[in-house]
Amino acid sequence: MEATEAAHGEHHTSLGVDNRMLLMWIFLASECLFFGSLISTYLIYKGESLVRPLPDDVFDIPLTSLSTFVLLVSSFTMVLAVYAAHHNFPKMMKLSLLSTILLGLVFLGFQVYEFRLFGSEGLNLSTNQFGASFFVLTGFHGVHVGVGVLYLGSMLIGSMRRNGLGPSGGLYMEIAGLYWHFVDIVWIVIFTVIYLIP
Amino acid sequence: MATATGTLPQVQEETTIWTWLTTVDHKKIGTMYGISGFAFFLLAGLEALIIRTQLAVPNGAVVDADRYNQLFTMHALTMIFLGIMPLGAAFFNYFLPLMIGARDVAFPRLNALSYWVFLGGALLLTSSFIFGGAPDGGWFAYAPLSDEEFSPGAGLDFYAIGLLILGTSSLMASLNFAVTVFNMRAPGMSMMRLPVFIWMMLVVNFLLILSLPVITVALVQLVFDRNFTTNFFTPAEGGDPILWQHLFWVFAHPEVYVLILPSMGIVSEVLPVFSRKPLFGYAAIVFAGVAIGVLGFAVWSHHMFTTGLGTVPQIVFTASTMAIAVPTGIKIFNWMGTLYGGSIHFNTAMYFAVSFIALFTIGGISGVMHASPPVDSQQQDTYFIVAHIHYVLFGGAIVGIFSGLYYWFPKMTGRFLDERLGKIHFWLMFIGMNITFFPMHFLGLSGMPRRIYTYDADLGWETWNMVATIGSYMLALSIIVFLVNFFWTMRKEPTATDNPWDAPTLEWATSSPPPEHDFDVIPEVRDRDPLWYDRDHGIEKVEPPSEMHIHLPPPSYFPLLIGLGVLLLGVGVLSHLALTALGVVIVIYSIWGWALEPTE
Ligand SMILES: [Cu+2]
Numbered sequence: 174m175e176a177t178e179a180a181h182g183e184h185h186t187s188l189g190v191d192n193r194m195l196l197m198w199i200f201l202a203s204e205c206l207f208f209g210s211l212i213s214t215y216l217i218y219k220g221e222s223l224v225r226p227l228p229d230d231v232f233d234i235p236l237t238s239l240s241t242f243v244l245l246v247s248s249f250t251m252v253l254a255v256y257a258a259h260h261n262f263p264k265m266m267k268l269s270l271l272s273t274i275l276l277g278l279v280f281l282g283f284q285v286y287e288f289r290l291f292g293s294e295g296l297n298l299s300t301n302q303f304g305a306s307f308f309v310l311t312g313f314h315g316v317h318v319g320v321g322v323l324y325l326g327s328m329l330i331g332s333m334r335r336n337g338l339g340p341s342g343g344l345y346m347e348i349a350g351l352y353w354h355f356v357d358i359v360w361i362v363i364f365t366v367i368y369l370i371p
Numbered sequence: 372m373a374t375a376t377g378t379l380p381q382v383q384e385e386t387t388i389w390t391w392l393t394t395v396d397h398k399k400i401g402t403m404y405g406i407s408g409f410a411f412f413l414l415a416g417l418e419a420l421i422i423r424t425q426l427a428v429p430n431g432a433v434v435d436a437d438r439y440n441q442l443f444t445m446h447a448l449t450m451i452f453l454g455i456m457p458l459g460a461a462f463f464n465y466f467l468p469l470m471i472g473a474r475d476v477a478f479p480r481l482n483a484l485s486y487w488v489f490l491g492g493a494l495l496l497t498s499s500f501i502f503g504g505a506p507d508g509g510w511f512a513y514a515p516l517s518d519e520e521f522s523p524g525a526g527l528d529f530y531a532i533g534l535l536i537l538g539t540s541s542l543m544a545s546l547n548f549a550v551t552v553f554n555m556r557a558p559g560m561s562m563m564r565l566p567v568f569i570w571m572m573l574v575v576n577f578l579l580i581l582s583l584p585v586i587t588v589a590l591v592q593l594v595f596d597r598n599f600t601t602n603f604f605t606p607a608e609g610g611d612p613i614l615w616q617h618l619f620w621v622f623a624h625p626e627v628y629v630l631i632l633p634s635m636g637i638v639s640e641v642l643p644v645f646s647r648k649p650l651f652g653y654a655a656i657v658f659a660g661v662a663i664g665v666l667g668f669a670v671w672s673h674h675m676f677t678t679g680l681g682t683v684p685q686i687v688f689t690a691s692t693m694a695i696a697v698p699t700g701i702k703i704f705n706w707m708g709t710l711y712g713g714s715i716h717f718n719t720a721m722y723f724a725v726s727f728i729a730l731f732t733i734g735g736i737s738g739v740m741h742a743s744p745p746v747d748s749q750q751q752d753t754y755f756i757v758a759h760i761h762y763v764l765f766g767g768a769i770v771g772i773f774s775g776l777y778y779w780f781p782k783m784t785g786r787f788l789d790e791r792l793g794k795i796h797f798w799l800m801f802i803g804m805n806i807t808f809f810p811m812h813f814l815g816l817s818g819m820p821r822r823i824y825t826y827d828a829d830l831g832w833e834t835w836n837m838v839a840t841i842g843s844y845m846l847a848l849s850i851i852v853f854l855v856n857f858f859w860t861m862r863k864e865p866t867a868t869d870n871p872w873d874a875p876t877l878e879w880a881t882s883s884p885p886p887e888h889d890f891d892v893i894p895e896v897r898d899r900d901p902l903w904y905d906r907d908h909g910i911e912k913v914e915p916p917s918e919m920h921i922h923l924p925p926p927s928y929f930p931l932l933i934g935l936g937v938l939l940l941g942v943g944v945l946s947h948l949a950l951t952a953l954g955v956v957i958v959i960y961s962i963w964g965w966a967l968e969p970t971e
Contacts, residue, residue, distance in 0.1 A: 186554040192477045195550045199580060203542060207584035210618060214588065214603070221609045299600035302609045309595060327963065 197348045201355045208359050211313060212366060215306040222301035231291045232368055240283035241364050244318075247276035248357045251350050258346035263337060266346070270329045273353065277322045284315045307367070314363060317356045324349055393926035395479035396887060400486050401465030402783070407490060408457030412769075413850070414497070415449035418442050420847055423807075427840035429828040439824035440507035441500070441526065447510035448530070451630065452537050453493045455768050459633035460489075460544060462775055463572045465783060467548060469878035469885060470566050472557025472894045477550040479924045480965065485544035487934025492540060495941055496533030499526055502945075506530035509822065511619055512593070514604030514612035519597055525945065528597060531590045532941040538583045538590075539937065545576035545583075552576075557877070559896030563657070566876050567650060570657045571636030574664040578625040578632075581668070586622035589615055594944070613678055620671035628667045630764055632660065634727065634771020635702060641724040641778050642706055644874045646713025649900055652705045659698035659705075666695045676744040677751050685744045692742035699735055703728060719793030723774035726801050730766025734759055737812070752822075755815025761808040773800070773853075778872070785865025785883045792856040796849050803845030810835035810842075875900030880912065888923055891915035929965040933958055 186192060250272040257266035288308070291297075296304045328349055332338050338345050391399060422442050425433040434442065464482065468475050476482050499505040506526040508516040517527050552565070552573045565573075593615070595601040602608035604615050643650045650656065672680055672688040680688070706728050715721070737759040741747040750756055773796075780788050819832050826832055870879035879902055881890050892913045898904035905912075936957030943951025 187556040187560075188553050190554070192550050192554050195554060196478070196546050199546055199549055203546075203580045203584050206581050207588060210585045210588035210621075214592070214614065214618075217611070217614060218609070221611070223609045297600075298595065299602065302602070305595070305601035305603055309592065309601070313591075323959070327966070331966075 191344055194344065194348055194351075197351050201351065204355065204359075208310075208314070208362075211306075211310040212363065215310050215367060218302035218306045222303045224301050226291075226294055226296045226300070227303060228307075228367075229371075231294050231296055233287075233290070234368060236283070237287065237364065237368055240280050240287075241360065243276050243283065244280045244357050244360055247273045247280070248354055250276065251353045255343075255346045255350045258338070259343040263332065267329060267332055270325055270332070270346075274322055274325050274329065277318055277325070281315060281318055281322070284311065284318075288312075310367070311363065314356070314359060317359070321353050321356050324352065390926065392931050393483075393928045395475075395483050395924050395927060395930070397464050397468050397476050397479065397482060398783075398885065398887075398889075400482050401461045401463075403486055404457045404464055404489075405461035407493065408454055408461055411449050411453035411493060411497075412455075412458065415446050415454050416847065416850065418446040418449065420843055422446065423840040423843040425824065426826075426836050428837065429826055429830075429833055431825050434824070436824045437504075437507065440822070441505040443822055444507050444509055444530075445497075445500070445505045448496065448506065448534075450764070451510065451626070452534070453496070455630050455764065455772070456541065457489060457493075458772050459572070459575070459630070459768075460485075462568075462633065462637070462772075462779070463548060466779065466878050467551055467569065467572070468555065469782075469881065469889055470569055470876055471552065471555060471560055472877050472890065472896060473551065473555040474889045474893075474921065475924065476547055477555055478547045480927050480930050480970075481543055481547045483927070483930035484933055485540045485547065487931050488536060488540035488543070488937050491934050491938030492533050492536030492941070495536060495938060495945075496529055499529035499533075502529075511623065512615075513619075514593075514596075514610075514615045515606070517593060517597075517615075518605060527593070528945055531594045531597070532944055535587060535590050535594075536937060536941050538587055541579050542583050545579040549573065549576045549580065557893050557896055559901075560877075563654065564896060564899045564901075566636075567639035567653070567656055567660075568633075568636035571632040571639070571660050574660050575629050575632045578629050578664055578667060582622040582625040585618055589618035589622070592618075598944075613675070616675050616678065617671070620674045621668070624671040624674065625664075625667045627760075627763065628663055630768045631731070631771075632663070634768045634775075635660065637771045637775035637778070638706065638724040638727050640874075640876065641720050641774050642709045643900075644778070644872050645716040645718065645721040645724075646710050647716070648709065648713045649875070649903075650705070651708030651711070652701075653899060655701055656705045659701040662698040663695060666691060666698070670695060673742055673747070676747045689742055689744060693739060696735065696739045696742075703732055703735075718777070719788070719790055719797055720774050720777035722794065722797045722801075723770050723777065726797075727767060727770045727774060730762055730770060730804070734762025734764075734766055737762065750815060752820055753815035754811040754819045754821060757821055758808050758811035758815060761804075761811070765804055765808065770800070770804075773797075779878075780860075781867035781871050782878055782883045782885070784861065785867045786860050786863050787867060787871070788860050789856050792852055792859070796852045796856060799845055799849035799852060803842045803849055806842030807839050807846060808842070810838050814839075870902065873902075873906075875903040877901055888921045891919065924970055927965070927968060929961045929968065932961040933965070936961060 186195075188195065250269045254266050254269035254273060257263070257269060291304075296307075298305055298308055328338065328345065332342070391403065394400065421434060422439070425431040425439060464476075467473075496506075502525065504524045504526045506512065506522075506529055507524075508522055508527055508530070512527060512530055515521055517530075552569060556565075592601070592603040596603050596605065596610075602610045604610045604612050606612060639650055639656060669691045670688060672684060673692045676685060676688075710725070737755070741750050741756070741759070777788055777793055780786065814832055814835050817831055819826065819830070826836075865883075867883040869882055871883070872879070877894055877896070878885075880894050892915050894901065894913075897908075897910075904910070936954045939950050939954030939957065941954075943949065943954055
């Protein structure tokens with residue numbers, strides 16, 4: 174097992190961390206600043222809207238709590254997928270991966286519904302500073318979830334090939350998991366800072 | 372699959388256009404960065420020449436106000452993003468693996484992708500001259516100058532989309548390089564044995580990784596304001612133009628260190644070699660570089676003193692800005708300490724390196740001056756600032772790059788640039804640069820504002836403007852001398868040995884130019900100056916085994932394809948969204964192809 178791993182590209186590295194794993198970690202540091210800037214914009218424009226609707230007029234906390242819960246559960250299924258990949262349970266891995274993807278899609282469905290609901294209540298990009306900063310922030314988070322769904326979807330398709338994801342499959346899953354958990358954590362921050370704190 | 376076999380280290384493969392388009396070799400990619408960067412450097416210089424010609428005499432009529440605004444905006448954007456940054460990236464691409472004893476960067480295909488995305492963004496931004504006018508709101512694009520009312524043309528859209536694409540390229544390159552520095556070092560190459568150039572570039576990479584996302588958000592907001600009805604920066608709708616300034620400068624102040632740190636690294640390599648002694652205070656210079664990087668994130672509001680920040684923020688940003696002079700000063704003392712007592716060998720590379728210290732110090736000192744808000748309110752938006760930035764960016768960054776070019780040229784091509792022409796180049800550039808930019812201090816102090824396209828005769832600005840224009844033509848002449856030198860040298864026979872300067876760093880342990888696989892045998896590092904250590908301890912270079920099978924990553928066309936897709940994404944936003952959709956399809960398809968492509 175050791176020998177095959179060495180033969181398949183898990184090269185020796187100076188730090189002992191795989192290159193791709195390190196790349197993802199540093200990339201996520203960059204992403205922190207990306208979302209940090211978007212959240213800062215939202216907070217700076219809090220109270221600067223000249224017309225309604227304001228957050229209190231449109232937010233539906235129980236609904237968003239539900240979609241937040243869906244995303245949280247997807248993190249749990251992602252953990253299962255990584256575990257299964259490492260311990261060579263291909264069936265369990267595919268099942269958990271599929272659930273993660275579906276939960277991600279459900280979250281996106283909630284978001285589309287929420288955006289349309291807010292739109293019907295008169296909030297859009299041009300309405301006021303709340304609309305602009307809210308839609309751009311949560312929209313970009315949604316894009317990240319969407320990219321994650323594509324990412325995990327590609328992994329799922331890849332794992333269905335004859336030799337699956339290959340000998341580094343566990344590592345690949347772990348890196349994908351890192352991304353997915355990060356996107357979830359960002360949502361927890363958004364939900365707390367934007368929905369819950371009045 | 373490219374496999375280097377046998378004992379001939381210099382098997383020159385046939386190079387065709389296709390090998391360059393699909394290459395993943397860091398040396399070829401570095402060369403492409405270098406050539407493109409230099410071409411854009413010439414373009415930006417040409418823009419500057421038109422500007423100087425316009426300003427040579429009062430009421431100049433070479434260009435109108437509108438074109439003038441485009442020229443100074445594009446001069447800055449082109450120099451910064453398409454000239455100096457890629458030239459730094461060129462050296463880093465070429466020498467990072469060589470200097471740390473690796474065979475390539477961590478992600479060769481990602482490296483190629485960074486280049487193609489850069490080229491797409493650069494062409495897109497420059498093409499704005501043809502398609503309805505270049506950006507004209509300054510490189511800072513302050514709101515409300517950047518909104519639809521005051522910039523009705525497409526220029527600012529080209530600006531935003533172009534910079535977003537270029538930012539993506541820089542981010543990918545920085546991630547790749549950072550991982551490479553951390554993970555691909557040769558045995559014995561600990562972090563505190565890294566060449567200073569590598570350390571400075573590592574700081575640069577982290578500056579980019581942490582500041583690019585901030586400008587990305589600002590640019591996205593600008594795109595939304597201009598195209599998708601938001602009002603982030605429209606005061607009448609509750610928007611705040613100052614927010615743009617904050618986001619912009621949180622990125623753009625670190626950006627000036629992105630421009631200067633590579634050159635600081637280069638002179639830190641050149642000075643010890645031609646002083647024949649190790650760099651004085653290695654640890655101090657490394658920590659000073661890191662300190663500059665960290666502090667660089669805490670000073671951005673010194674660009675905004677005149678917006679009325681309030682007393683406390685002014686004090687804080689004054690203090691942090693002045694504090695950043697300390698690590699900078701440490702570096703200057705280190706360089707002088709390196710020269711002190713050395714047996715100095717004055718060749719062209721050394722001329723540039725030593726003049727870097729002097730010119731950069733002048734720019735640094737005028738920089739500390741406007742760290743003080745009362746002084747700054749006098750100097751803001753005057754030619755004093757223009758003088759300052761050009762001492763830092765021309766006297767610093769560009770001069771440092773030329774030092775590196777003369778120093779590393781034999782390693783990259785096997786040929787030495789001509790010393791006599793080199794010294795003519797140097798003196799023309801050194802004198803020309805001082806004649807151009809030093810008088811701008813006087814112009815600024817006598818009240819000449821920046822970014823005016825002309826001025827009246829009796830304001831007392833004629834003499835120094837004329838002098839500055841003469842200087843700029845000297846600069847142009849110096850570049851012509853350099854180009855003559857370059858093309859003449861390239862026709863000569865390659866004569867360079869492995870280590871013609873008797874330099875201490877690993878890139879000189881392999882042939883000049885290096886073989887495709889960089890090193891026949893990965894070197895072992897025993898000291899901070901490995902080749903000097905081996906020389907002094909009589910350690911012979913390890914002979915390559917008679918049979919070598921070195922795996923090199925195979926060429927790939929997916930980086931080029933993704934680069935094309937990313938370009939289409941941008942073009943689509945500027946023209947028709949169908950192109951964006953096509954771009955998305957190409958990108959997704961190519962990423963799949965990329966993932967499934969065998970790399971072993
Ligand atoms: Cu600054």
